[in-house]
Amino acid sequence: MTAVAVPLEHVLFVAAVLFLIGFVGVLVRRNVIFLLMSLEIMMNACGLAFVAAGARWGQPDGQIMFMLILALAAAEVAVALALVLQLERRFASLDIDTASELNG
Amino acid sequence: MGVELILFYVAAAVAVAAAALVVTRLNASHALIYLVVSLLAIAVMFYLLGAPFAAALEVVIYAGAIVVLFLFVVMMLNLGRRTVERERRWLEPRGWIGPAILAAILFVEMMYAIVGNAVPTASEGVGPKAVGIALFQEYLLAVELAAILLLAALVGAYHLGRRYLSDRREEDAA
Numbered sequence: 001m002t003a004v005a006v007p008l009e010h011v012l013f014v015a016a017v018l019f020l021i022g023f024v025g026v027l028v029r030r031n032v033i034f035l036l037m038s039l040e041i042m043m044n045a046c047g048l049a050f051v052a053a054g055a056r057w058g059q060p061d062g063q064i065m066f067m068l069i070l071a072l073a074a075a076e077v078a079v080a081l082a083l084v085l086q087l088e089r090r091f092a093s094l095d096i097d098t099a100s101e102l103n104g
Numbered sequence: 105m106g107v108e109l110i111l112f113y114v115a116a117a118v119a120v121a122a123a124a125l126v127v128t129r130l131n132a133s134h135a136l137i138y139l140v141v142s143l144l145a146i147a148v149m150f151y152l153l154g155a156p157f158a159a160a161l162e163v164v165i166y167a168g169a170i171v172v173l174f175l176f177v178v179m180m181l182n183l184g185r186r187t188v189e190r191e192r193r194w195l196e197p198r199g200w201i202g203p204a205i206l207a208a209i210l211f212v213e214m215m216y217a218i219v220g221n222a223v224p225t226a227s228e229g230v231g232p233k234a235v236g237i238a239l240f241q242e243y244l245l246a247v248e249l250a251a252i253l254l255l256a257a258l259v260g261a262y263h264l265g266r267r268y269l270s271d272r273r274e275e276d277a278a
Contacts, residue, residue: 003154003229004108011153012218014116018123018146020207025127027203030194031187033132033178037139040170041123044146047158055153060230060238063158064246067239070165071250075257077170081177082264088181 003055011052019045031094032084036077043073112152119145130191132178136171143167154229 018041025038047066054062084094091098122142129135143166150159239247 004106004112004152006109006112006153009218010113010116011149013215014120014149016211016214016218017120018142020211021120021123021127023210024200024204024207027207028195028200029127031132031191033174033181034127034129034135037126037135037174040139040166041126041142044143044162044166047162048146048149051150051153051155051158054230055155058228058230060235063155063230063235064239064243066155066158067161068246068250070161071254074165074170075253077173078257078261079264081173082261084177085180086264094181094183094187 006052008052008056012049015045015049015052017045018042018048030096032080032087032096033094035096036080036084039076040073043069108152112149115145115148115152118142119149128195130188130195132183132187133175136174136178139174140167140171143171156229157232157235 022038022041022045025041026035029035029038047069050062050065050069052062054060054065087099088094091101119142122138122145125138126135126142129138143162147159147162147167150156150162
């Protein structure tokens with residue numbers, strides 16, 4: 001298995017750009033579904049940085065961290081989408097601001 | 105510059121462009137399609153970085169399972185033209201230009217921190233065997249914790265979703 005010798009800082013550059021796109025999405029969007037998608041982009045950027053660092057040192061740790069991120073993302077999406085259904089059910093809206101009325 | 109290096113940069117450009125399109129779309133289904141494209145491009149990058157196992161997991165779990173879950177929920181919510189109009193109202197420039205500028209400043213700072221030590225990534229990849237051995241020896245505890253997290257998420261999602269479904273059933277019966 002041969003890999004391409006991409007300069008590490010270029011990969012980190014791509015990861016940073018992806019992370020910032022997701023970050024701006026989280027700040028800007030008000031629809032919960034788009035917020036969750038932006039979170040997915042951010043987590044993917046983290047995974048890319050981990051895998052690139054693992055490739056840099058030739059160690060499997062980076063890919064293992066990516067797998068843990070994957071498990072985290074799966075768990076987060078399952079719970080968050082169930083919450084989205086509840087939000088739509090109770091407020092008939094996907095606006096994240098309506099959830100500020102939640103209590104108890 | 106080898107053809108594989110060019111492939112990497114093309115995949116990176118596709119991933120970034122698709123991610124930008126995800127964030128700016130008005131229709132959730134269209135955004136999901138772009139999200140799949142972005143994830144597949146990242147999988148190509150993983151493969152070229154010498155991580156074929158991570159690439160396979162990216163395609164199977166992220167693009168295959170997580171995005172499909174999103175798609176199910178978007179279809180259940182039945183978002184129509186009404187929501188597209190509302191998204192257009194919400195996405196006015198005065199709403200997004202401030203966060204975008206601040207994020208760009210953070211990005212410049214981060215680049216300043218990274219730039220200056222260009223080291224190439226290793227020329228030989230890390231195969232699935234090495235990953236598996238490390239995963240079930242050094243990281244066994246992390247695997248167990250991930251299993252507990254997934255179980256908790258399963259129970260939580262079932263609990264939250266079950267009430268949604270039972271409410272709906274009562275509504276249908278009434």
